[in-house]
Amino acid sequence: MGNKLNLVIVGGSAAGPTAASTARRKDPDVAITILEKGEFISYGA
Amino acid sequence: MIVRTPDEFQEKQRIEVKLKHQVLAIDREKTQVLVLGLDTGNEFYLPYNRLIFATGARSRRLGIPGEEAQNIFALKGMSDGILIRNFIDHYKPQKAVIIGAGYISLELAEALRERGIETTILYRGKLPYSGLEPELGPIIVKELEAHGVRYIGEVKPQSFESDGRIASKLVTDQGIFPADLFFVGVGVAPNSELAREAGILVGKSGGIQVNPLMQTSDPDIFAAGDCCEKFHRVTHQPTLAPLGDVANKEGRVAGENAIGGQAEFHGIVGAACVKVFGLEIGMAGINEAQAKRIGFSAVSQVVEGSSRVRIFPGARPTLLKIVADQSSGRLLGGNWIGWDGEARKINMLAVALYQGMTLEEISHLDLAYAPPFSPVWDPLLIAANLLKRKVS
Numbered sequence: 389m390g391n392k393l394n395l396v397i398v399g400g401s402a403a404g405p406t407a408a409s410t411a412r413r414k415d416p417d418v419a420i421t422i423l424e425k426g427e428f429i430s431y432g433a
Numbered sequence: 434m435i436v437r438t439p440d441e442f443q444e445k446q447r448i449e450v451k452l453k454h455q456v457l458a459i460d461r462e463k464t465q466v467l468v469l470g471l472d473t474g475n476e477f478y479l480p481y482n483r484l485i486f487a488t489g490a491r492s493r494r495l496g497i498p499g500e501e502a503q504n505i506f507a508l509k510g511m512s513d514g515i516l517i518r519n520f521i522d523h524y525k526p527q528k529a530v531i532i533g534a535g536y537i538s539l540e541l542a543e544a545l546r547e548r549g550i551e552t553t554i555l556y557r558g559k560l561p562y563s564g565l566e567p568e569l570g571p572i573i574v575k576e577l578e579a580h581g582v583r584y585i586g587e588v589k590p591q592s593f594e595s596d597g598r599i600a601s602k603l604v605t606d607q608g609i610f611p612a613d614l615f616f617v618g619v620g621v622a623p624n625s626e627l628a629r630e631a632g633i634l635v636g637k638s639g640g641i642q643v644n645p646l647m648q649t650s651d652p653d654i655f656a657a658g659d660c661c662e663k664f665h666r667v668t669h670q671p672t673l674a675p676l677g678d679v680a681n682k683e684g685r686v687a688g689e690n691a692i693g694g695q696a697e698f699h700g701i702v703g704a705a706c707v708k709v710f711g712l713e714i715g716m717a718g719i720n721e722a723q724a725k726r727i728g729f730s731a732v733s734q735v736v737e738g739s740s741r742v743r744i745f746p747g748a749r750p751t752l753l754k755i756v757a758d759q760s761s762g763r764l765l766g767g768n769w770i771g772w773d774g775e776a777r778k779i780n781m782l783a784v785a786l787y788q789g790m791t792l793e794e795i796s797h798l799d800l801a802y803a804p805p806f807s808p809v810w811d812p813l814l815i816a817a818n819l820l821k822r823k824v825s
Binding site for chain 1: 435436437438439442446447448449450451452453454455456466468471479480481482483484485486487488489510511512624627655657658659660677680681683684685687688689691692693694
């Protein structure tokens with residue numbers, strides 16, 4: 389899984405940040421961007 | 434509750450977080466997304482090899498006149514909570530009307546009462562919380578009323594009376610309800626438009642269709658959380674379940690597979706719980722009416738008992754209803770309500786449902802017993818034994 393990928397995640401509440409963190413844990417090289425239209429990320433509401 | 438900040442993501446994990454950036458469109462042919470910076474007004478393209486939709490869900494609206502007034506709130510995200518708290522701190526409202534009686538509305542009623550605000554819940558159904566067994570309704574209403582919350586069922590909101598900025602009354606088919614604070618808690622709808630516009634398959638539920646790998650109809654694009662459908666292990670049908678714990682599990686699977694993994698999400702059983710003042714409500718699986726609608730020959734059993742050995746201090750009444758399929762004897766669902774740990778006890782049913790257990794199997798379970806925690810015959814064992822007699 390060392391291939392250099394661009395991973396784009398749309399949404400930053402619960403599923404998005406978890407997906408981003410998991411991808412990073414499994415692959416140190418992938419470029420990860422989270423796009424969130426609101427002003428908060430990674431919250432439980 | 435904020436778990437992590439954008440800086441933490443960048444510094445600890447090299448994950449770039451762009452807040453106030455809205456995705457306008459997905460170009461699957463060129464594998465890029467069109468992004469709008471909400472602060473700058475700049476549009477730009479961002480290329481992707483893999484994309485994950487985690488676009489969540491949005492609050493449903495009533496769609497009645499006057500709903501845009503500033504003192505009518507939805508309850509979805511963090512920003513709604515901050516708006517509400519600021520409004521309450523600033524205007525010190527005395528009287529609130531909540532439209533809707535799902536778990537968000539019930540939790541909100543408790544929070545408003547803690548601030549001393551007079552609170553009325555209006556609901557289109559007869560009893561609170563659609564999806565719960567009707568046997569639970571009167572217990573919930575009694576608990577609400579015992580804590581000063583007025584509950585009125587079978588109400589159809591028609592319009593808000595407002596000066597354009599602030600609403601002062603809600604007009605309904607059951608009369609006029611004045612208040613200085615209104616909440617609309619009538620459920621959420623998945624944010625699947627971006628996916629649909631990009632030609633990705635969206636199910637009848639309105640959620641994005643995914644396979645167990647959390648892959649959409651485009652194998653390079655994944656979805657996770659409230660925006661996508663979930664496989665229901667009891668009905669074997671796709672369903673929506675907008676819950677944070679499910680979203681986290683799906684996010685983990687989508688994240689792993691987006692970089693080439695083969696993880697799977699094995700579906701939900703519809704387990705959920707809510708606290709209403711002292712009352713604990715747990716639910717799992719499907720209710721009797723749903724089971725019949727789907728075509729199961731459903732049978733049910735209500736057990737009203739004690740949460741602990743009856744003479745033990747702290748023992749409270751408890752009510753469990755379970756539903757099973759008459760032909761297979763398989764458990765289909767259950768609701769558990771009371772004042773003594775029911776929100777956790779429901780997890781026994783969640784496990785049984787996940788494993789597709791029958792009443793026969795459940796009736797033999799070796800459950801932990803001690804007088805401070807349960808009666809010698811756990812209500813679940815009593816219910817399974819009684820309902821066993823009604824299955825073929």
